[in-house]
Amino acid sequence: MSLTCFKSYDIRGRIGVDLDADIARRIGRAFAEVLDARQVVLGRDIRNSSPELAAAVAAGLTATGVQVLDLGICGTEEVYFATGALEANGGIMVTASHNPIDYNGMKLVKAGAAPLDPVQDLKPIKALAESAAFAPDRAGGAIHDRSGTRAAYVERVLSFVDVAALRPLHILVNAGNGAAGPTFDALATALEAAGAPLRFTRMHHAPDGSFPNGIPNPLLTANQPATAEAVRQAGADMGIAWDGDFDRCFFFDATGRFIPGEHIVGLLARAFLTRAPGAAIAYDPRVVLSTRDIIARAGGRAVQANTGHVNLKAALRSAGAVYGGEMSAHHYFRDFYCCDSGMIPWLLVAELLGRTGESLAGLVDEQMRRFPSSGEINFQIDDPAAAIARVEAAMIDRATARDDSDGLSLEFPGGRFNLRRSNTEPLVRLNVETRGDPALLDEMTAQITRLLEG
Template sequence: MTPLPPLTCFKAYDIRGRLGDELNEEIAYRIGRAFAEVMGASRVVLGRDVRPTSEALASAVARGLMAAGVEVLDLGLSGTEETYFATTHLGADGGICVTASHNPMDYNGMKMVQAGSAPIGAADGMDAIKALAERGDFAAEVPGGHVTDASGTRAAYVAKLMEFVDISALTPLKVLVNAGHGAAGPSFDALADAMAQAGAPIEFIRVYHDPDGSFPAGIPNPLLDENQHLTAAPVKDHGADMGVAWDGDFDRCFFFDHEGGFVPGEYVVGLLAEAFLAKEPGQKIIHDPRVVWATQEVVAQMGGEAIQSKCGHSFIKQAMRETGAVYGGEMSAHHYFRDFMACDSGMIPMLLMIELVCRRGESLKALLAERRAAYPSSGEVNFRVGDQKAVIAAIEAEYGPKAETRDETDGLSLSFGDWRFNLRASNTEPLLRLNIEARGKPDLVAAKLAEMRALIEA
């Protein structure tokens, strides 16, 4: 078999590529074959999102797995976190979810885990899977490969989610949910039914709810400013107490207050840390290095231990497993839970936030007000530059000598007492990502952002 040219769809954390040349059914078949051989798998969970190409790509992955004698445990349309759950729940040797999440329409991809729902890094399988898929020199086909319908696993998944919420603590609340026509709708419906049966006094209002791979409301990526009105406006129209929106495979969860205001991810991390530490004092909390002061303060106030990790799901999950942290959060809206295989979930944060608002008896906006005032931040600002290393070196030369502390956990973090910044190269795109925060001085954030923008763009 003629080897494929280098597979550019393999990224730092997962597989993602442009349809046709970077990812197609032939490549998907080879990835399935390679996954089975490298991981020594006999049973593999397979899920897929709602994109028009996902079913065909998943079928190709299944053919590759079956050619290696694998039993394919097929979840059908599902979220990435359901693949993570089912891999552990069913005792499988690995899991693959065919999804492009929030990428453009002409893309698709895969997220993969090994036994125990642990991430697959470069050293423990990803590089070998890529190399074998490129070579195509697979072992002889193994008889016995077949597909088993595993869609019934959703009931157990919902039961697991329900462990994260104390129904008795809930008070009447109106919550608007926006599935973005992605995969979240059916999974959410199963969870909402379970909550209703348990007596939860929560009224859910659904918008853009039915799965539709043509995405008539646009690609579901609530992090983008231009998409936030799709949740903000109906929150206000319906008089909801809060809004929740998911991306395409619902492993990310975004919040809106009762006025339709978007809640930046770094403040969500602090609130979820508070939710856990109120129940389990002294626990460890993982956070990324981009915006840290608000999270570190609440963890310290509640007697927890804040631990910093590199950005990205494989690094956070590794830190979670190594430290036994109860919760880990990234400002990008990925949230990880010790009692959910140390994996990320977009449904669990919703449950925790609903319970926290009910317990505190305050609006989501009120819960955030003090923290946002104490630690204003710029939000993540992206720059497309020709030479990332040269720009970072120039910034370091300008600011490094003046810094009180420096940290290189992920990119360059410099602190100057009343303000700090983190500048890092994206792991998935040709971008530099800048975050600035200050102690109670929003004008200082704005001034430093303008100053640094001028340097970077020069």
């Protein structure tokens, strides 16, 4: 059988169409055989289909003699952490993150929480799951409750901040009825015990696989007003919102203004370069002008990596970068197994507010003025290659620099754009940014939109 749920870096598909319990069992078994795994961490998000899929993955793993270290309901980053901390041979998180409610999937890592290589690891797993030409069963497989690993995870996350540097802050947190609530509560309890002067207002906090308030994807502009209004109503100093498996977090200032992801990358780069002058900082190529500016002014070393967690994690490992960030709100940390976390970033920003005495708006206003950006604009296009070719033909003669490492990036005296196909969805994604010129930003965005739409 052909498995359509395998994507470039992970597994996503519609339940009952691309993914079901039998396929999940096959994937679990193939994962164990290809990686020759003996211990595998397993976690799941709160989607209604996740318990059945996780049980099927566990059945496939135990059939090969694997010891399954079950975290239960958790965030993707907890699987990453546990895979490294428990010295397991791999980890599987059953999640569809921010996909529609009828989807589910899996995020996979190998020993050390390292991402699977798309060719050497993921391709053979797919082939074996499709063929079902498995080796004979092995005895001894078992499932072990490792939900208690969360305490060690909380300790690691809190190691990134100096609690003594925190000042009194009121923070609104929106878990989106995803998996973030219980893990956040564990962090909040530990912060209170450590004397952190933080006060929280919780919103949509209870995990609920029916998603009564919509699929948690705060990157979508349509989903941002609810958190923004809640921040204003609560009189909070800032707001935080997470996606379903909370490996991404999003920021709102005290007025409810959404802060674009590239400016959070800049803040975190600044925070790390204050601690480690001259360190390497990795970033993705979609929106770069503000990030490059901050890294240069702080004396850091800028390392560009292609979009996607596999590429950012590889860049952190190869360059020894202390931190890496994507404008899509994925933030990666060398001392967190080079993995992404949605809990570490807001703590670091809270610490930065404490150290500087500034508001969140005060920390980002100048960069937002100097480097305005369009935000990511998605286009569903029948012939993406032809559409991108139209943009290239119309604009290449005026470009001062070109970068084809991840889609098409063209730079001009006043700004730049990046145009790339999505790795996970049938979309073309556009990002435009300028050097302090909102009118040029609107003009370039409108021109490229016309060209893409033919």
